[in-house]
Amino acid sequence: MADQITKRSENYSQWYSDLVVKADLAEQSSVRGCMVIKPYGYAIWEKMQRTLDDMFKATGVQNAYFPLFIPKSFFSKEAEHVAGFAKECAVVTHHRLMNDPGGKGVVVDPEAKLEEELIVRPTSETIIWSTYKNWIKSWRDLPILCNQWANVVRWEMRTRLFLRTAEFLWQEGHTAHATAQEAMEETERMVNVYADFARNYMAIPVIVGHKSPNERFAGALDTMTIEAMMQDGKALQAGTSHFLGQNFAKSFDVKFANKEGQLEYVWATSWGVSTRLMGALVMAHGDDNGLVLPPALAPIQVVMVPIYKTDEERSAIIAKMEEFKKALEAKGHSVKIDDRDTLRPGFKFAEWELKGVPVRMAMGPRDLAAGTVEVARRDNMTKTTVPLEGLEHSVEDLLADIQKGIYEKALAFRASNVEKCDDWEEFKAKIGTGKFLLCHWDGTAETEQKIKDETKATIRCIPVDSFVCEEEGKDIYSGKPSKQRVVFAIAY
RNA sequence: CUGGAUGUGGCGCAGUUGGUAGCGCACCUGGUUAGGGACCAGGAGGUCGAAGGUUCAAGUCCUUUCAUCCAGACCA
16 A cells, blocks of 8 residues: 555546545446446445435335336437437347357347347436326325436446446435426425535535526426535536426326316426546545545544554453443444454555544553543544544534535635636636636527637536625627626536 | 556565566465554565567666556536
8 A cells, every 4th residue: 555646736646546445335247337336436426315215205205116127118208318328328139148149158148138228227217207107196196206326328439437337326206296397496405405514414515596598408308406515626517407398298298187077298307427426526525545435435434453462452452342332323423443454554544544534543552551532534634643532522512513614625625715806718728727717698509618628628507505606797609788797617 | 549657476566777577555374462554584476568679688778559547528
C-alpha cells in the first residue's frame, strides 16, 4: 500500500478510479462494462438503500418487483422512449445452448430462437405500465405508489466504475395518479426526498431544478433533477424524478373510471437513483488520503486501533476497547476493533483513512495507564488525546460535527465555483475551468444545442431552490430576452 | 464507431544493436520490531495477450487478431 493515491489535480478521473479500487469499494469486472461491488462498497450502498427506503415509505410508497425481461413489443409502444434507449439495449434472442458439433465447448442452439426477443430492462416503465393496466380500473385504485430495487442494463459505449456501468443497481419508483396535479406533486415530492438524502446523509449540496426539454428523460413531459458539483467542478446528475404526463397511460391504454363514471387516462411519474450515488460520494468528499465518508452512511463510524508490544498489553487494551465498544454500540454507533496482529498501527491508520472511516481511536500502553484515548477525525485529520471516561456520551456530537463539517466543506467549495456570467467570451473562457455558470437562456433548444456544440456545456437545470434567479435579462449566446438564469456546466 | 496509447509473475513496471527474462510491491518461512504505511535473511511464482511468419536463435523484427485504458459521440 506504499503507493499513494494519484494527485487529484493531475488527472481527476484516474484519481477517482484508483480511489474506488484502493478503498476496496469496487473493481472492474472481466465482464464487459460491468463492475464487481466489493463487500465494503456494498455496505455503503446498503446503508443508502435502507435510508432511502425508509424515506420512500414515509411518503406512502411500497416496494414491489417486476420482471427483468421486457418483450420487444412492450418496449416499442412509447415512441420517444424507444428512441431514447434503443441504442443501448441488451437483447435475449435464444433460450438454450448445446454442445458444439465441432467439439469446441458450447454454442447457441439455433433451434432455440425466441419467437419474440426479450429486452433486458434498461428501465422498467414499459413492463410496469403493461402491468398497471390490469391493476387500474377505478379512481378507487389510485394512486399506485410502487418502488422497486433492481438491476438494469444499459449497453453504454464507455463505462466508468459506479458512474456509468453496463449493469447498475438502482431503485425506480413508478406511480399512477388520477390527476396531473397529483402526479406533478409526486414528482416534486420525490425529487425533494432525493435532495434531503443528498444533503443530510451524503453531505452533498445539490441544486434542485427542472431539466430543459433537451435533457429530459425519454418520454417525460418534465424531468426534475438534483445536480451535484464534484471536486473537479463538473456536474453530476445524482437523481431524477419525471412527470410522465399521460404518455405511458396512452401507450399502454391504462384508463380509470372517475367519480363521474367517465374513463380517463392515468397520470404517471417515475423517479430513480442508482449506484452512481456511490461515485458522487467518492468524488464529492475524497481527498489525497482516500475516501471521506459522512458518518450517516459510513459502515464503520469508529475504528479502534490497539497499540502494543506484548501479548499482555494486547489483551488488556483490547479488553478495554471491547468494553468501550459495547458502550458506543449501545448508543447506536457502528464500531470496529482492528485487532489484526500482523499489521503495524501506522499501516492500519493509513488503511482506515483510505477507507474513509470518520473517527479513529487509538489506544496504547500510555493511554491505558492514563485512562485516555487518541481520537482522530478523518474530515480534518486532527488528533486529540482525551479521557476515555464518559467519552461514549460525546461521540454522537463528534459524528454530527463531522457530518456537518463535510457538508459545509462541500458547500464552500461549490460556493466558490458558482458564478453569474453575462458575457459569451467570458463563458467560453470559464466553463472549462470547473465552474457552474448562472446565465440567462432564451428557452430554445437551438441555443442550448449551439452552446453545447461550442463548449460541451449543458444546462444542468433550471433551479427551483438554490440559485433561483428570476430576473429579466438577455440570453448569453443569442441575446434574446430571458426571464431567469439557468445553471450551465460540463457534466459527467 | 473515430482518434491516441498499452498488453511481460497477483499488482505496478524495466528489458539496449534479436542471444534463451529481471526489478519494486504483494505473497510464504524465520527472526527482530510495534504511538503514522517496519527491517533483515531466505523462498516460491512468468511457455512475455493470442495465432502465424522471418531467423541457427524472437519479449524484441513482420503480418493478422483479441483485449484493456484514455479522449470524443451516448448516457443514471
